[in-house]
């Protein structure tokens with residue numbers, strides 16, 4: 001089995017077709033004179049535009065308007081008079097049209113590839129795509145005809161450019177596999193838009209797999225099963241059928257507002273741990289992000305992410321969510337989330353110890369680096385800050401004072417930032433009991449039932465002997481939830497839930513009755529949660 005990144009959900013079974021890169025070698029092309037080179041270039045640009053327009057029209061039908069904009073962007077980019085004049089200057093300097101195009105695009109490629117912003121870096125792959133197509137046209141080469149592959153094909157390439165993806169006929173392609181690219185790459189976005197399962201970043205797949213190999217692709221896990229057995233084929237065929245059936249029944253809720261039968265307007269958000277996951281929330285119809293678990297940015301590395309690294313992650317999420325609300329939870333470490341390089345002392349009772357906001361208030365530099373990054377990213381969207389494991393009013397006051405301090409520093413440094421609302425996670429019995437007092441300081445609440453259940457029931461969720469007590473339907477937990485919602489309402493602040501219980505179909509009717517405003521769940525549970533809300537009073 002080969003392992004990559006699951007970038008588009010579903011299971012695909014089919015025969016491998018390796019898409020080789022076309023060789024774009026122009027070393028044998030001879031320079032005649034500047035005028036004819038320029039004429040060749042201008043004819044190639046014309047052909048590029050009409051070819052790309054045609055592909056954009058096709059893409060509108062197969063993937064949608066928004067996706068076709070990527071190709072329309074290519075036309076605009078190539079039509080840029082500055083780019084054309086640079087290419088003509090290069091021809092005047094004695095270069096053939098191919099070399100002129102290659103060098104000018106290389107210059108733009110280097111420019112985009114060196115930018116730290118993830119979305120800008122994506123533009124580098126657009127530039128490469130335009131360059132390759134233009135060179136192919138100039139050299140008179142035909143591209144691989146992806147549109148002609150037979151039904152049941154699994155396409156494998158180093159990467160799929162938008163122009164390659166636009167030729168895909170979704171009824172013939174069971175899955176796609178690439179060697180590079182992540183969940184925010186164009187290949188991933190387009191595969192999701194077309195509903196084709198995709199496993200990306202499957203290393204050396206074009207070499208390991210041969211044309212005609214039978215494969216199974218798991219687009220959830222990013223796994224590729226080579227040489228599947230008959231039983232595996234049966235198993236995955238059934239899985240795909242079940243997945244499609246379920247998708248069909250939930251799809252009607254994709255663009256539907258979240259309104260209860262009695263007309264109450266609610267919101268269903270997604271929980272994420274990495275910036276790339278935001279795409280998953282959009283893909284699943286989320287109306288915002290109710291919990292960004294930022295501690296994941298600090299894990300699997302040997303030093304804390306810098307302010308710039310964090311700024312990039314937070315601003316990528318804000319931009320991906322396109323003005324929709326994004327609630328960023330500050331570092332929630334300690335307990336079961338240990339980060340070796342932070343030298344957290346070993347404690348007798350780590351779950352009751354120096355963790356989350358307690359640790360952050362005692363490690364101001366680390367905390368302020370995160371807060372500054374969030375405030376700077378806030379100019380790109382609707383960001384809010386949420387403080388975890390609060391047990392006292394003093395903690396939120398101190399956190400707000402530090403946020404103000406960071407804003408003042410950014411102001412003095414002349415950096416752009418936005419002061420954002422600060423909310424509190426209600427995930428300890430203390431916070432629920434004093435939720436009337438916290439509501440006066442907090443801009444919003446989000447109930448973290450995962451911890452609230454454990455702390456209220458005094459139960460370790462890892463201990464099988466007491467796991468029956470770890471139950472959000474216990475009256476004490478229900479009362480804590482109800483009390484929190486009521487106190488938020490009394491003070492007029494919004495209240496959400498980001499613990500797993502927000503997706504519990506049996507609990508949802510109670511949460512609606514008490515007045516919960518926002519339900520933040522795992523992205524794959526968004527549509528089911530909306531369906532349950534819409535079916536209740």
Ligand code: PEP
Pocket residue numbers: 291293332427447448449450451452498499500
């Ligand atoms: C919670 O405690 O409910 C919560 C959402 O936080 P986490 O699961 O990250 O502890």
Ligand code: MG
Pocket residue numbers: 427448450451
């Ligand atoms: Mg928690």
